[in-house]
Amino acid sequence: MGIMKNRAEPEGIATKSLVAYKMIRDMILSGAALPGTRLILVELERKLGVGRGPIRDALLLLGQSGLVQIVPYKGAVVMLPPSYREMELIYTQRCQLELVLAAEAMAQATLEDVSALEEMADKMTASGTEEQYFFHMDRNFHRRLYELSRMPHLVSIVEHLMDFVQAFLTLRAYSAVHRELFNKQHAMIIDALRRKDETDLLSTLENNIMVGLDLVREELARFSH
Structure with a gap:
């Protein structure tokens, strides 16, 4: 099921594009680029010292996250970043949908299917602290779990909600404590699937999702004035 076929995955984007992504994202979240501002390629190229190709990749990724809007004949325009309250509501919606999908998946x-999920979890555990795409490994794990529900339209809604989270966590350096917690929770999710224990599955999954909101709060605090 190719849910992300038309999305730009950071794992497949060059380092220069990720550098451009971080610089433009930080401009938006810090208020240096205000809502309504046009992001003009030639100006960004001069300001960031990065070529137009990487900048285009970065703007595509930022468009998925809702931080910019790609307007025909106008280019990329800065959007208002989500507040913490809005992110809380996004996570509330995520929990409601993802718990339903997880129950159906079970x-x-x-x-x-469960063994394939376990292989993904094992790769996350073995990835080590140098792995810079931990968020996307985690996202892929959840996506695969929900795809087992055979409800692709609901999975697409979850994917769209996750796009808004991506802006805050895609380049985050996860601490050893958080990596260990996520890996432990994934192992518990897999164990609950094997035992067909819906109560344990949904409880563990909800806790796992809401850890992400704590990380978003930390990221938002970095950019608060």
Whole structure:
């Protein structure tokens, strides 16, 4: 199921594009680029010291996150970043949808499906502190879990909500404590799937999702005035 086929995945984007992404994102979140500001390629190229190709990649990724809007014949325009309150509501919606999808996934999943999820979790555990795309490994794990529900339209809604989270966590350096917590929770999710224990599955999953809101709060605090 190719949920992300038309999305730009940071794992597949060059280092220069990620540098441009971080610089433009920080301009928006810090208020240096105000809502309504046009992001003109030639000006960004001069200001950031990065070529137009990487800047275009960065703007595409920022467009998915809702921090910019790509307007025909006008280019990229800065949007108002979400407040913490809005992020709280996004996470509330995420929990409601993702718990439903997880319960459906448990009913549909085969032993082979659960083993495939376990392989993904094992790769996350083995990735080490140098892994810079931990957020996307985590996102892929959740996506695969929800795809087992065979409800692609609801999965697409969850993916769109996750795009808003991406702006804050895509380049975050996860601490060893948070990596260990996420890996432990994923192992518990897999164990609950194997045991067909819906109560444990949904409780662990909700806790896992809401840890992300704490991380978003930390990221927002970095840019508060």
